[in-house]
Amino acid sequence: MPRIQKVLPEQASDKVATQLEAIKAKRGMVPNMFGTLAHAPAVLDGYLAFSEALSKGRLTAVQREVIALALAQHNQCGYCLAAHTAIAKRIGMDEAAILQARGGSSPNETDSAITGLTIALLEHGGELSTDRLEALRDMGIDDGLVLEVIANVAMNIFTNYTNSVAQTDVDFPPVTLAL
Structure with missing residues (x-):
């Protein structure tokens, strides 16, 4: 059982719910990690931005x-x-x-x-x-x-x-x- 429960889209602020829906649209699901990060919207924002930036780098x-x-x-x-x-x-x-x-x-x-x-x-x-x-x-x-x-x-x-x-x-x- 998780020690930090995930935030469900219906429990989230409008901004976080929109982010979780975008993750679902892109990945076909909202992995539990993203629901966990949703407890701290700034952390979720930072992770998504960092991940997206690195995906555009030179590493395959x-x-x-x-x-x-x-x-x-x-x-x-x-x-x-x-x-x-x-x-x-x-x-x-x-x-x-x-x-x-x-x-x-x-x-x-x-x-x-x-x-x-x-x-x-x-x-x-x-x-x-x-x-x-x-x-x-x-x-x-x-x-x-x-x-x-x-x-x-x-x-x-x-x-x-x-x-x-x-x-x-x-x-x-x-x-x-x-x-």
């Missing part, structure tokens, strides 16, 4: 999901792992690629570098050595992509923590946390 949808899957696994967020596994499948990732991303790697060299950066940021509290940054540049991960990875890490840590604290009911096909 697959790269954004690789980041999300690695973080959800590392942070043991069952809700996020289920949601991002469903999204990953929808955008064409197969089960093997999903499991690799959850484990912090990828068969694609660039995606593997991005996942490695993601895990390094987590393990070192956002610190990155000069040598590591230079190695990323040598692999074609320029400063702009590094910043996009950092932004995606921040956004996904936010949702991992939110769903862990709220104990949001999983409304996607469940995924076992153990690899």
